[in-house]
Amino acid sequence: MGTESRLAISRGTGEVVAFPVSPRRRPIASSGVIGMTLFVIAETMFFAGLVSAFTIVKTTALTPWPPPNQPRLPIESTAVNTLALLVSGVVLLVSSRHFARDAARAVRWLALSAGLGAFFVVFQGAEWVALLAEGLTMKSSTHGAFFYLIVGAHGLHALAALGGLCWALLRARRGTLAPDAFATVRVFWYFVVALWPLLYWRVYL
Amino acid sequence: MARRSRAFAALVALVLSTWAAAAAACPVCFSARNADNRAAFVETTIFMSALPLVLVGAFLWWAARRIRHHEGRASESPPQRGP
Amino acid sequence: MAQPANQEAPGSGTRQSETLAPPAGHGEHEGFFKKYLFSTDHKAIAKQYLFTGMFMGLIGAFMAYTFRFQLAFPGSHVPGFGVVSPNEYNALVTNHGSIMVFWVAMPVLIAAFGNYLIPLMLGCDDMAFPRLNRLSYQVFFLSVVVLLISLFVPGGGFGGAWTAYPPLSSKAEYSLTPLGSTLWLVAVALEFVAFLIGGINFVTTTMNSRAPGMKLYDIPIVVWMIVIASLVFMASVGPLVAGAVMLLFDQLFGTAFYDPARGGDPLLWQHLFWFFGHPEVYVVLLPACGIVAEVITVFSRKKLFGYKTVLYTAIATGIVSFFVWAHHQFVAGIDPRMANVFTATTVIISLPVAEMVFVLVATLYGGSIKLTTPMLWALAFIAEFIIGGVTGLFLGASGSDIYLHDTYFVLAHFHYTFVPIAIIAVFAGLTYWFPKMFGRHMNETLGKIHFWGTIIPFNSIFIPLFLLGLAGQHRRIYSYEGFPELARPELQQLRIIATVSLIVMLCFQLVFLFNFVRSMFRGRIAERNPWKANTLEWVAASPPPHGNFETMPTVYRGPYEYSVPNRDEDYWPQNQPA
Numbered sequence: 001m002g003t004e005s006r007l008a009i010s011r012g013t014g015e016v017v018a019f020p021v022s023p024r025r026r027p028i029a030s031s032g033v034i035g036m037t038l039f040v041i042a043e044t045m046f047f048a049g050l051v052s053a054f055t056i057v058k059t060t061a062l063t064p065w066p067p068p069n070q071p072r073l074p075i076e077s078t079a080v081n082t083l084a085l086l087v088s089g090v091v092l093l094v095s096s097r098h099f100a101r102d103a104a105r106a107v108r109w110l111a112l113s114a115g116l117g118a119f120f121v122v123f124q125g126a127e128w129v130a131l132l133a134e135g136l137t138m139k140s141s142t143h144g145a146f147f148y149l150i151v152g153a154h155g156l157h158a159l160a161a162l163g164g165l166c167w168a169l170l171r172a173r174r175g176t177l178a179p180d181a182f183a184t185v186r187v188f189w190y191f192v193v194a195l196w197p198l199l200y201w202r203v204y205l
Numbered sequence: 206m207a208r209r210s211r212a213f214a215a216l217v218a219l220v221l222s223t224w225a226a227a228a229a230a231c232p233v234c235f236s237a238r239n240a241d242n243r244a245a246f247v248e249t250t251i252f253m254s255a256l257p258l259v260l261v262g263a264f265l266w267w268a269a270r271r272i273r274h275h276e277g278r279a280s281e282s283p284p285q286r287g288p
Numbered sequence: 289m290a291q292p293a294n295q296e297a298p299g300s301g302t303r304q305s306e307t308l309a310p311p312a313g314h315g316e317h318e319g320f321f322k323k324y325l326f327s328t329d330h331k332a333i334a335k336q337y338l339f340t341g342m343f344m345g346l347i348g349a350f351m352a353y354t355f356r357f358q359l360a361f362p363g364s365h366v367p368g369f370g371v372v373s374p375n376e377y378n379a380l381v382t383n384h385g386s387i388m389v390f391w392v393a394m395p396v397l398i399a400a401f402g403n404y405l406i407p408l409m410l411g412c413d414d415m416a417f418p419r420l421n422r423l424s425y426q427v428f429f430l431s432v433v434v435l436l437i438s439l440f441v442p443g444g445g446f447g448g449a450w451t452a453y454p455p456l457s458s459k460a461e462y463s464l465t466p467l468g469s470t471l472w473l474v475a476v477a478l479e480f481v482a483f484l485i486g487g488i489n490f491v492t493t494t495m496n497s498r499a500p501g502m503k504l505y506d507i508p509i510v511v512w513m514i515v516i517a518s519l520v521f522m523a524s525v526g527p528l529v530a531g532a533v534m535l536l537f538d539q540l541f542g543t544a545f546y547d548p549a550r551g552g553d554p555l556l557w558q559h560l561f562w563f564f565g566h567p568e569v570y571v572v573l574l575p576a577c578g579i580v581a582e583v584i585t586v587f588s589r590k591k592l593f594g595y596k597t598v599l600y601t602a603i604a605t606g607i608v609s610f611f612v613w614a615h616h617q618f619v620a621g622i623d624p625r626m627a628n629v630f631t632a633t634t635v636i637i638s639l640p641v642a643e644m645v646f647v648l649v650a651t652l653y654g655g656s657i658k659l660t661t662p663m664l665w666a667l668a669f670i671a672e673f674i675i676g677g678v679t680g681l682f683l684g685a686s687g688s689d690i691y692l693h694d695t696y697f698v699l700a701h702f703h704y705t706f707v708p709i710a711i712i713a714v715f716a717g718l719t720y721w722f723p724k725m726f727g728r729h730m731n732e733t734l735g736k737i738h739f740w741g742t743i744i745p746f747n748s749i750f751i752p753l754f755l756l757g758l759a760g761q762h763r764r765i766y767s768y769e770g771f772p773e774l775a776r777p778e779l780q781q782l783r784i785i786a787t788v789s790l791i792v793m794l795c796f797q798l799v800f801l802f803n804f805v806r807s808m809f810r811g812r813i814a815e816r817n818p819w820k821a822n823t824l825e826w827v828a829a830s831p832p833p834h835g836n837f838e839t840m841p842t843v844y845r846g847p848y849e850y851s852v853p854n855r856d857e858d859y860w861p862q863n864q865p866a
Contacts, residue, residue, distance in 0.1 A: 246623055253563060272495075
């Protein structure tokens with residue numbers, strides 16, 4: 001990209017390169033944010049495919065839905081967990097508001113957001129263990145198969161996004177977190193947060 | 206006026222086309238197991254078709270707005286442009 | 289991008305971390321491996337994609353030769369292969385389709401041309417994410433390896449057709465290739481990951497790295513086409529990946545997503561597959577149209593007729609492409625109300641595509657046409673693609689589709705669209721940009737021999753197949769000897785004509801390979817702008833060095849200012865001040 005060649009010139013010769021004031025290259029937004037947004041679009045379609053397939057399979061079921069001989073999904077406790085994830089998203093928003101002016105405060109909010117995210121993932125894992133013990137598996141019915149597939153896919157995304165948040169937290173503590181890198185990580189976490197209530201609605205309710 | 210009546214005719218054709226009955230089309234059209242299943246197919250088809258347009262459309266709308274914003278500023282001191 | 293001069297844009301510090309440590313591959317002195325295997329240079333990656341795609345094309349072509357030979361002379365010894373067994377036949381047909389769509393058309397049209405042209409045509413020195421770009425090729429290379437392995441595992445390659453409909457693809461007792469089908473699916477999934485990364489790079493680069501002064505309507509059409517195609521790809525690939533994961537689980541873990549006996553639905557796969565599969569047609573069509581538009585304007589020395597029309601029709605094609613996929617289910621079972629709607633949309637999508645063809649023809653009208661090799665290929669694209677498009681109307685209409693479904697008519701139709709896209713337009717692009725890529729000219733005489741030796745046999749392969757399809761010949765059948773009404777001698781004659789034509793066409797590809805390799809090392813040296821074209825890639829040296837341009841160009845006008853009145857020269861490069 002343009003930047004690199006210009007910087008390469010300055011690296012090679014050690015001269016200060018005079019940039020023309022106008023006309024000039026005009027990035028419309030951070031490349032990281034654009035790239036991540038495009039990735040999120042593709043991911044949204046992935047989940048749309050899963051949820052649509054689930055919607056159709058519900059109506060072709062051989063038994064009443066949900067299958068009566070299968071364990072019930074933990075609707076209430078997951079609602080609490082959903083709330084934790086939503087709060088995590090809001091906390092991250094607060095953190096980003098503080099980032100430019102008060103980095104130390106931003107780091108604290110960021111840690112809280114990552115902590116809530118971790119709570120969500122661990123809680124989901126515990127629920128899975130309980131459901132597996134009760135006999136809901138991928139092979140026991142299409143209900144179980146779709147439940148583990150959709151929720152599991154979201155869980156993997158949450159883990160990846162959580163990794164991003166932790167990376168941002170480490171960099172922010174050292175003071176080396178670039179605003180754009182932070183913005184890129186945020187886009188992915190907001191996606192994970194915003195997607196979950198929709199999945200909760202379609203899968204659990 | 207001609208354009209409006211043509212649009213009206215197209216609309217009528219579209220509405221009429223949704224009146225098709227399974228018997229008139231093909232023997233395998235009964236593969237749907239029940240009314241719920243048919244409805245689910247129609248709903249998810251509409252959802253899946255519309256979603257990419259909404260997502261990509263929103264993205265492009267945002268990008269176009271930002272680009273217009275930047276080009277607006279660029280034109281304050283424009284490079285000499287040919288035809 | 290001009291970071292230092294752009295403080296006001298939010299998030300303009302993206303590349304801070306990368307400015308501290310120079311990106312890999314941007315040094316001057318690199319070892320062979322670093323330069324050719326781990327390069328982040330967009331031109332090196334483009335050539336990697338190009339050569340991998342060409343290699344896969346040879347494999348796909350060899351597969352076509354073996355199963356066409358079997359169809360023309362059932363049960364006989366195929367020279368270079370041996371006797372084709374029914375299982376091998378299925379694997380050959382399946383992998384021919386998969387390879388030609390996913391490992392030839394996609395890497396060459398989107399990845400190779402996209403990587404090569406986008407930074408050069410936009411006037412910047414590399415992609416927005418050079419290292420992601422390298423990752424994209426590495427993942428793609430891995431997918432090639434996995435696919436090639438799948439052909440040689442016990443049980444043989446996957447044989448459930450490139451559309452992989454369950455239950456044939458989901459149950460080992462039906463497909464008989466438990467390892468082959470799983471590896472095939474993994475290879476396809478890896479390939480999608482590679483192009484997802486690549487597409488994100490293309491769109492981001494086009495938005496952020498345009499040369500100073502280059503407005504949206506100054507972007508060359510081929511770049512627009514690749515960007516629109518990438519967006520369509522990104523928005524359509526997700527559901528197929530979802531379907532592929534479900535299929536993989538059915539294969540490996542015994543889930544029942546596609547098993548109706550246990551509450552699943554095999555039709556789901558067809559919807560999820562074609563939700564991607566049909567937009568995919570337009571994903572490869574649009575870049576092909578873009579390449580042809582560039583070639584036609586340069587060699588008719590005329591402004592592209594209706595730049596904005598082309599752009600808007602491309603966008604319209606992209607939009608409507610999301611509303612046509614269910615025409616693949618007309619026979620499999622679909623709500624008749626939906627069948628009507630999808631018939632209408634399928635016929636509607638021919639309008640923007642037809643408009644694009646009209647624009648290209650209007651560009652030719654009154655131009656000073658030079659019949660160079662790239663121009664011949666571009667003209668052939670228009671002619672042959674029209675045949676493919678027109679025969680598509682019979683398949684889009686649900687009434688006639690019920691008769692023609694799954695016959696050789698369908699096969700001939702999509703080869704009349706895919707061969708112009710993935711072969712003819714690619715040859716137009718390769719012969720046109722060859723001087724820029726390798727700094728030397730290709731031989732024109734050999735190029736024209738190759739052109740006629742490809743186009744004439746191409747038609748005599750697929751016109752007989754249209755006739756066979758109308759006679760009711762079904763696809764994916766190993767031998768027609770068991771079907772008295774299809775084994776009639778006059779139909780067998782048509783099969784033999786098609787097969788012999790295929791062999792002739794493949795022989796003429798050797799002319800191209802010879803010309804290509806020889807010109808790379810011995811061809812006439814090309815100057816910077818041998819075709820006297822306007823777009824920015826011709827401003828750079830041939831071949832462009834690392835970083836592309838000596839000084840970053842500034843853009844003053846649109847890309848198609850040819851034969852402007854009151855000028856001495858009939859072209860006017862985009863970077864030349866008025």
